[in-house]
Amino acid sequence: MELTITNLTKEFSGTRAVDSVNETLTRGVYGLLGVNGAGKTTLMRMLTTLLHPSSGSITWDGEDIFAMEGRFRSILGYLPQEFGFYPNFTVEEYLQYIASIKGLRPAVAKQRVKELLHQVGLSKARSKKMKNLSGGMKRRAGIAQAMLNDPKLLILDEPTAGLDPNERIRFRNLISELAEDRIVLLSTHIVSDVEYIAGKIFLMKDGRIAVSGTAPELTAAMPERVWVCQVSKARIDAYLKALKVSNVKTTPEGAELRIVSAEQPTDDAVQVVPTLEDVFLCYFGQRGGEADAAV
Amino acid sequence: MLRFELKKILGSAGGKIAALLLAAAVALSCWMCVSDVCWVNDQGDEEIGFAAISKLRSAQKQWAGVLDTPRLEEIIRENQRLCATPEAQSKDYNQNDIAYGWKQGIRPVLNMMNYAYSRGFQEYDWYCNESVTPNQAGDFYPNRTKLMKAWLLDETGSAQYLFNENEKNYLIEQYETLETPFYIDYTQGWEELLYNSPFVIMMAALILGYMSSGIFANEYRWRADPVFFSTRHGRDKAVWAKIGAGFWMVTVLYWASVLIYSLVTLGLLGFDGGQCPVQIALWKSFYHLKFWQAWVLTVVGGYIGCLFFAFLTMWVSAKTRSAVFASTVPFLLMFVPNFLDNLNNDTISRLLGLFPDMLLQIYQKLRYFYVYDLGFCVKGALDILPALYIVLTAALVPLMYCQFRKRPIK
């Protein structure tokens, strides 16, 4: 079980959406973290054989995945970023259909659909039309769909986007649960999504993997330091403009700022232990994720 | 897989509406057939409905049999007798209608006489039959060939430029070898059935074409394509299932429509006359067909046509990824030939005989002189079309398969 990516590059009319990526993935959960347009989806589409690389190669246990054709797809589970489905199918029909095109035998499919409906918490909604599901339920149906063939390689493109905080937590737990004995690659632009469940995290920027490692490795290797300091109300804006501020906490006197910087920003600034959020800010110059992501 | 593919098409609101429309088209055409048949009663008034049908049937049944010279003489004398009545001679239209009513039993023969004793091949005179005398009865069948030849071989006529020698010879031979005398019977059921068949078949082609347009394209519209193509069979069996769904949908819905239409129409109007030659209704047709054979040709041709329309639509939808764009294909295939025909260009008009819309209206086209010299033999368009479009339809299968499975995702 080894997915090897070598010099993988994808160009779209001159721009490099994915630029010379080299990584080897073995059993475990991997987080692909990057801002919008970093190239996460493009990379994943190549890994799912939907898109041909401009150059470079992807191999599964040493075999080119494009040459493997159906054999590769039979070990693949994929939840696309824009997850589409058949509006008039019920959840159960939808899963049965996907099971059939994944080549599951009908008896096996039936059992598997039942198990997964239970696992993703959709047993009660099994007879609902797909179009009538809530956003969170659709995502869960999407995960179930990807898991039908018990894939060795599970690729989830922003599976938590647009979910509320509770759903997000449930989702994370679900993914941890499903991660046994397979490679899971999960993309997101929300740090907390991968902070705890991913063994290894790739920070992707402008098509390149800027840096990779476990969460502690990444924080330890951070090239800048993290400071906390008090500033008066009047100066908050100036700080926000000039420095990478990862958090603003208003206080009666003004605000307490959390700043990522190589130099000590003010004389009273105190150095603190960095978090993955700080790492993200350090590399991307912007905060990771949405306001509701901090759960 | 097939079951789910069919559900994707028929489960949507559009699919259901389309299927209902098709059912409505079938019902409407049955009704058109029945309401077309009218009986003029002794008061000269028109009646329609089942009573009218049965009266017309028994009137024409009286003359059923071999239409040979003695029988023609008899019919001509009967016609002369009826034309001489005060009602027929009257200046009052209502009186004329009463006389018309008496002639309903021999009306089909009188119609043929209007062609047979016409002054020219391309002329038609509604009253021509009234001046035919019994001693001309023997000319009835020979005149058909004579008039055609005169038109075809006229040095100054338009036919000169339309056909080459082989084609002319073929047409003459077809005319000369037509089996005579005809066996005649009440054929209203078959005539109506066939006359209105293009409506049912064209509606089926449009509706089934529309329903096929989404089979490939909706995968993109629903954004279900990334999952579809990344599954084990997403680039082989599942694509075949889509093509299979198109095939079975067209097959089942087409034959259901056409068989229901045919059985209901013939059930109401009568199955009689299937053994009679189509020349009773289409005097000039050069095809040697009985009514039942014309029906088989019409519905089988219609089926091939519908399948071709559906597969072409599917191929276009796989290529363009747009169901909306693809669903215009059936309309274009149907209306572009009409437009081209209006250009009045002889070469284009002749080629139109090989366009797929012909297959949807075979009975209408039986009377046209679409003949083609293939080098080794000469064939009528309707001899060529079914085979030609079976090949073209079959050729579309691998084309759309490759088109859809190879499509990279945006």
Ligand SMILES: Nc1ncnc2c1ncn2[C@@H]1O[C@H](COP(=O)(O)OP(=O)(O)OP(=O)(O)O)[C@@H](O)[C@H]1O
């Ligand atoms: N089909 C395409 N044609 C042209 N450019 C493309 C295409 N797909 C992606 N790109 C470009 O490639 C870059 C990377 O896009 P990609 O969708 O991979 O980013 P992403 O990291 O998934 O972003 P997001 O977080 O918004 O999903 C972008 O600049 C995008 O505009």
Ligand SMILES: [Mg+2]
């Ligand atoms: Mg993306």
